Amino acid sequence: MFQMTPKSSISSQLPKLSRAGEQLKSMVQLPGPFAELPRHPILYNHFSPIHPLPSLSTPSQRPKQAGINIYAKREDHGAPLACAGNKYRKLEYIVPDILSPTPTYHYHEHHPTTEKLNGPATILVTEGAIQSNHTVQVAALAHTLGLKALVLLSRGTGGGLLASHDQDAFVSSGNVQINRMLGAEVRVLEEGDPISNDANPVLEELRTREERPYWIPGGASLHALGGLGYARAAFEIETQERELNLKGSGQFDYIFVACGSGSTLGGLIAGFKLGEPAITTRQIIGVLNSPTKPRSYHEARVLTFARRAAELIGFDGKNRLESEHAIITDDVRLEDRFVGTGYGILDAETKEAMEVMANSEGIILDPVYTGKVARAMMQWVREHEIQQFARQRELDEVNVLFIHTGGQAALGAYADVI
Incomplete structure (x- = not known):
């Protein structure tokens, strides 16, 4: 069982956020070629919110343990249309x-x-x-x-x-x-x-x-323009990081997102590569949700999507290997331990993760994608890699972002198993 931290014990360690619904003042600033690509606004004219998950976060216990501050980016609150989620961001382009x-x-x-x-x-x-x-x-x-x-x-x-x-x-x-x-x-x-x-x-x-x-x-994802929306989202997240005044490194050190068809993850990789310097310690973890294909299949697919998006937004992610923006196989990190027995099949462990999120933070996940992402993220917090990451970089605090891509409308079809 994932152990929840009492909110009162860490509330002082998380940054103060603006009132719910208050629009962030900054706008996404895209580099030239990317900014010139045509886009039809579907999302709200403010960013999808990022807020802390204090019950799931852990306080710093120096010198042995870094604090882990967990946040959620609410793509399920990103658009005014039905069942808001990550696809609207893709469809804008x-x-x-x-x-x-x-x-x-x-x-x-x-x-x-x-x-x-x-x-x-x-x-x-x-x-x-x-x-x-x-x-x-x-x-x-x-x-x-x-x-x-x-x-x-x-x-x-x-x-x-x-x-x-x-x-x-x-x-x-x-x-x-x-x-x-x-x-x-x-x-x-x-x-x-x-x-x-x-x-x-x-x-x-x-x-x-x-x-x-x-x-x-x-x-x-297979649409030629499918990765552009989440390349843009990377710049949005960078803007929000600055406004949130994050502790530790000042950025989200780990980002967990579902990897189904693949272009959400691929777009994020391309966007962060374009927007950040050559040396970055940010870890983007794509959580696979289906055992149908091996991890190597998805790695190759995501790499293709990332490079295709890279070419469209202004750099050649495949051929310019000497470039600080080159996208290589090591940029694609996939977690495949939580795929379960099949796509769309809700297993007991994912159900438990959904219940933890609902009971601790009042956030409803879906059984196909975000439930498995939350389960993976919780497991990574339990394990030692994030703490090792903090020690190697001498960080007292690590910031983790969970991207909520929506999907709750499917819950009605799972009423007999939830």
């Missing part, structure tokens, strides 16, 4: 292409084409697991843009459905229900349906109906 008279990245990744749409998109098409958070955010975006939305949900993706005691409820509640409330057309694909791997027949069907479909792959 995709919308300008969606609305372009000649969209460039509208095609399905299995069949790249140079064929242009003969005008702006009229319908957004995307896919995911039954309880996909991404599909909800695409559906909400479509509504605000005056576009239609088609959501393809696959029964064969992940194990959440198979582990459910009430499969009918699982495919009709939670995010599925919200997709329908948002006006999206929802198609539930049976396991083995070829459309789960190649949606081109669906896109062609829409074209015959004189629609102009725009394909957004699951998680937006």
Whole structure:
């Protein structure tokens, strides 16, 4: 059981934060090429908040133990649209292409084409697991843009459905229900349906109906612009660090974030590489949430996404190895001990981490992503690496950031196991 620290014992060690809802005064300052990339605002016009988690933090016990100050960045509070979460940040850089008279990245990744749409998109098409958070955010975006939305949900993706005691409820509640409330057309694909791997027949069907479909792959990671939102988030976090006046190193020494499709982590890596000097001690830990593929697969994938984002924001993260901004394999750090038995399957240990967060901090996590990230972060606090990190750098305090990427709407589908 993760031991919670009484709030009163560490409250004096955490910086004073502004009142809830008070806008930070600083704005993100991006370097030239990055600042010039088109972006359609979806998020609030203030940063998603960062606040301390005092019950999970540990005070300094000098000289033997450094204090560990844990914070949360609330991406689930980052946008006014339905079920706010990390996908809206990605979609901000995709919308300008969606609305372009000649969209460039509208095609399905299995069949790249140079064929242009003969005008702006009229319908957004995307896919995911039954309880996909991404599909909800695409559906909400479509509504605000005056576009239609088609959501393809696959029964064969992940194990959440198979582990459910009430499969009918699982495919009709939670995010599925919200997709329908948002006006999206929802198609539930049976396991083995070829459309789960190649949606081109669906896109062609829409074209015959004189629609102009725009394909957004699951998680937006395979989209050419999918990493830009979290490259920008890195600069946002750096700005917040300065305003929070963090102790110790003055930065978040460890950042824990979910790694599913991969571009959230890849974008963060690229953004921090561009914004920080050559020598940085910051550790960005991507927590894998599925055992379907080995860690090496995800490492290569995240590295690709990070380098692709790097090229778009103004530096070549692959070829300029002599550069202080070069992105190398060591920049991708993945934690794969907490993947559980399958994507979307809630195990007892992750459930316990969710309960700890709810009971200690009043924060609700989701069973697919953030629950596993919180479990990993708590384990890292228990273990010795963070303390060793502090000793090597002679730090009395270490600052840890947990990025809450949303997903709580899926909880309704897990009512029989939570």
